[in-house]
Amino acid sequence: MSVSNPTRGAMAAVILSVLGLGLGGCDALDSINPFAEKYKPEVIPTVPADKLYSEGLAKMEDSDYEGAAKKFGDLDKQYTYSDWSRKALLMTAFANYEGQKYDDAINASKRYLQRHPASKDAAYAQYLMAMSQYKQIPDVTRDQERSERALVALQELVTKYPKSEYVADAKAKIQITRDQLAGKEMEIGRYYLERRNFPAAINRFRDVVSKYQTTRHAEEALMRLTEAYMALGITAEAQNSAAVLGHNFPDSPWYKDAYALLQNGGLEPREEKSSFLSRAFRSITGQTASAN
Template sequence: MPLTFPTRGAMAAVLLSLGLGLGGCDALDPTNLFAEKYKPEAVPDTPADKLYSEGLAKMEDKDYENAAKQFEQLDKQYTYSDWSRKGLLMTAYANYEGAKYDDAINASKRYLQRHPASKDAAYAQYLMAMSQYKQIPDVTRDQERSERALVALQELVQKYPTSEYAADAKAKIQITRDQLAGKEMAVGRFYLEKRAFPAAINRFRDVVSKYQTTRHAEEALERLVEAYMALGLTAEAQTAAAVLGHNFPDSPWYQDAYKLLQTGGLEPREEKTSWISKVYRGVIGRTAAAE
């Protein structure tokens, strides 16, 4: 049986019964639902050089937030062009100057993903590393930011060793490593005071193994003497003191370690098979190779 549709007269009767007239049919047309409310507007692209100049002007005024927004428009409106590349790098820089470090990190990462071989890639890596570095907390707090900063700085030195940013990165690597060592020392001292000697040794061992070129290495070796003596592990205590005396003979920490051994009738004596001795032989080898 063929389908039949209501005639216009029948439809009119139905609409009238619902209190509607035929004039309401247009309102039900899906193409007209938002005709009045949403009118498409053509937004012309701002010339790239104007966007860039406006962003620079805002940078001059130290309006870094709005400068970043201007540079972001370059990336959006002129995607895959050289203007986009410049805009993305300047977005990272504006956010860095405005202390919006996470935004600077994200913009720098996008730049490096899109333009890894660019002449400005080293600078993008530097901005990312410095944005991590600026967020390093004090030693009483979690050091995840410090670890991220260390990785980013090391990548800069490894990937761009001849760049103008490498020397500064190397200096900041040492500062960051010192910060990480300081955190380990703080936790180690806490365990030592609580007489949790194995836990303390683990922390001081990390300092000696990972951060032996930092200013905390001397104290870490002396604290190992304390902890090993408390556990009766005299051979390890003697080795820690011997390594301390060999590498830092004028250190007050060595004097303390020496006196502590004497209370037990012992002298510093290096056991060549000890992990401490192996660590410092490795340090001497790496230092010689670097020179």
Template sequence: MSVMRLKTINSGETTSGGKRLVLAFALAAALGGCDTMSALNPFDRPETYKPEVVAEVPADKLYNEGLARLQNGDTEGANKKFDEIDKQAPFSPYSKRGLIMAAYSNYEAQKYDDAITASKRFLAQNPASPDAAYAQYILAMSYYNQIPDATRDQERTDQALRAMQELLDRYPKSEYVLDVREKMLVARDQLAGKEMNVGRFYLEKRNYTGAVGRFRDVITKYQTTRHVEEALMRLTEAYMALGITNEAQTAAAVLGHNFPDSPWYKDAYTLLESGGLQPREDRGSYISRAFNGFTRAVVGLTGLGRL
């Protein structure tokens, strides 16, 4: 159909209904002709539409297949089976089991972020489940196994500590409590190490006030870590540099009282002596108060563990 013919028709040679019909065909022609319009219509070619029918696998079979793959070390294949349960039978008893197993298999595959997601979903959907403590444990250990070294950002360490504390608060009688308490000491040691690194940097730059703030955090928040002895000696050093001798003497005295055989105490004592001072504890100092009733319980730092 030519453009000229369309203009003639639009000028009034046809009825209004005829105009609409011609315009419709004109639009079709603009898209490539009537054949193109027909080709775009799936109802004109029913023989090309072949819906694929996928037979559903029973939830119990998917679950058992997932377990079998997990036992054979195929964590990725196991995950697919457990995930399929949630898609095909989200309200079956196996859906809940599949979700906790998905969390575990992701953990075993070291896909910690996926394990965290699955654990959180399980806890949100099944807070009163007998397996809730286990899900919380997987969540905490997934964060714990991503703790970086003390020179890097410690967000994962903070998340691990929060998740472990939540387990202690919610499930104080669970079988995971002892292990979590030990791992919390390791995580706290990591945070203390980060504070020490920054504090030493400030000391080197002669930012003594900034250094005091970091070492103060170590002795008030992370007393059970291996860093507390050095932190007390560094407080002695920083306060001496600032001329606040009362706090310097207190830091050294507290160090000597709690860790008399520590090489850090010898250094602190020597530093005070060079200034004509001796260790002397001021009971009103925050340093002294921080160690009231102090009991050290440091475990061996053996690195990150497995479930």
């Protein structure tokens, strides 16, 4: 005796119904297909390049920097590899910079420099990238990775485009950025000094003296070196750091403190000309003389 299979019967009924519906037209099929979607081809009109560019400029004038960046981005995409694309990419970077979307400005500037390294506006693209890093320099108590990136970008501007109109501003900001980095080293050095971890403190203060001699922190770094060396009983190094401080910054209040510290220990400043500290400041003096 044969037993009918209800599952097979149901499947057959569905198949027959689908076939029947298929003969009736596609609309019926769509009605039972949950994934069916009706697509209508979208025709995007081609906007003239100059019109897109003008629209972007108009949004810039209205301080709609996000809208401007989008317009310039559309121009770059629609007219890739044209001169309009080159202009649009630079304006994208500028619009993002003005809108304080600094990471977007950095990315656009990098793309510009990759595509157009020999362009007459390459220096400006480098400047926008450097300034976008510079604007994100954090408080000295925080991690200074942004400061380091800003310093690299600013130095690249000075090195690659020495005749650029942006070099003077870049050099001024390099000094400010170096001062920021030196300040961070001093903060860490003082932290170790307060906890009597003198070797760790000395390493930080030596970094300030070796890398950032032209910053305002150099005087204190030499005084703190004198203090740390005296605490460790390394009197010759203490005398030397105080002497270098007095030689380079004779009117500094930090020198007065260093001198008093040595006198309390029955010592006088005495410079060792072959020492690391002496050589570090002689190199700066030589660079200054050659620059003049």
